Amino acid sequence: MNIQAMTEEENITMNIIKKGRGELFTDPDPDHARAFFQKKSRKMVNKVMTLTKAIETFVHDGDYLALGGFGANRSPIAACHEIVRQGRKNMGFAGHTSTHDFQILCAGEVFDRVDVGYIVGLEARGLSPCARRYMQSGKVKVTEWTNYSLSARLRAAAMGVPFIPTRNLLGTDTFEYSASMIIECPYTGKKLALQPALYPDVAIIHVHESDVYGNVRVRGILKSDNDLAHAAKRVIVTCERLITNEEIRRNPTETTFPYFLVDAVCEVPYGAYPGTMAYEYFSDEEHLREWLKVEEDPIAFRDFLQRNIYDCKDHHEYINRNGGMEKMLQLRTIEHLLHKEGKT
């Protein structure tokens, strides 16, 4: 296989050494993405709406979905519940450091194809029996990548180029089951793995603060969320709190990404619960353990989902069913290590 480019004197070829056998679930063509972005509104208008409305409007069956946050940290959990509640199906999903969010989407059997960076586990907490059952069922098409590969793929899309070369994946089965290609570098002759641009149809990112237009502030680790916001065709922001545009303009250095990327702004306090939100609240480890435990019994898990997702009007109701404001205050205490200063 050769990509050929003619010059006046000679026929210069770039050598593709190997191709992964995995399926590429999304279109890496930057001109297709440009055509979409050309038509997208850049008006700085009020985009505030309920999460229910945002998911109804911007998340469709069959879409390719990517989420912000890292593991159960700053993940848009309220939005995951809403997607399951609304019964979205046949979606593609970027399993990029995906933990409790993955567990929830598996419970709703929301996606049928997944790009894998990290799935199924909840880091030190163990593996999700529900996510495992779904991934072992044969119902899901899987293409393997790594966490960095998925970051690089979002970066390529955010840059508006079709791929980025990297030096991971080489020599492994992770490459064999990916949709990467290995090429010979035209400058150095070294082998490089190509990471094709990933333009998700829709991204949902939970942030600390946003104004009504979608100028966003994130505190703490960012994972790939800046690139994700730039790469996705549609972006839903859920925020802990709305702030004024005046406040955004007072200190623009703090802005993580700007309004014209964003389609919907939803004010969802504790929207990452039961995960961690840096500088706000720590994860509810007891409740996350409850999830992992109850998943072992599919019947009990069905009742658990009914109680905690399907029968809940919204995220507030879920929180109220699991300790309410008293629990939130405990999680704030743990986040700020106030227990080490004597607070009980």
Place this chain on the structure above:
Amino acid sequence: MTNSYNAMELMICVASRDLEDGATLAVGTGAPCAAAMLAQRLNSPNLSILFEAGSVNPQLPEMPISVGDSRAGYKSVMVSTLGAIMETCQRGYVDYAFLGGAQIDMYGNLNSTFIGGTHQKPKVRFPGSGGANDFGSFCWKMMVLTVQDARRFVEKCEFITTPGWLHGGNSRYEAGLPEGTGPYKVFTNMAVMDFEPESRRMRVISINPGYSLKDVQENCGFELLKASKITETQPPTDVELKILREEVDPHHYIIGR
């Protein structure tokens, strides 16, 4: 408590001694993080930890549950992105990576993707690479900390998620992985292993107290090479155990396993 310790405590203490002052280390949660925290409190106060979620050189107040949680970022000098951390590794700034997996083979390749069945319909699905393939490709020295068990130490990984020395010899560099990188040491409850420089096969260099070479071989699914001089691993000292139990893991999340 003198000279009384469990297998996990032993592995953590022994692994921590290899992390020299001034080094940079990419690490996940669990036992490797405990080893790094112990090293920082004893011989290597200037050991810099990097977590893939984005934090650089945190001062961990306690064991993180997630590499992206508030503890993992506590008093760090910078919180950045996953790409920034991985590219720091790719540029050659990071000395050590500490990894694990469901399977490890004689060349130090790791499987954390699936076991049994097919890729599309696996018997047991695991998380996949996460950041392991990236760290294992980019960091100068890859180390593994795991329990010695013949089901885990297999002749050939069913799936190579993360590259070790691949098929031995020069195969790692022939695949295009950065020159000078590769598996360095494996720490188990029974022994410390390195990799023989020509064949790149796993080799016993030190046996932990209470075990014999026979124990190590019987709990390994492939034939281990033996260093010309095999030493006895120094057991954990009272100071190591005290700091590990009281400061690094006071709730015994890791050492209580």
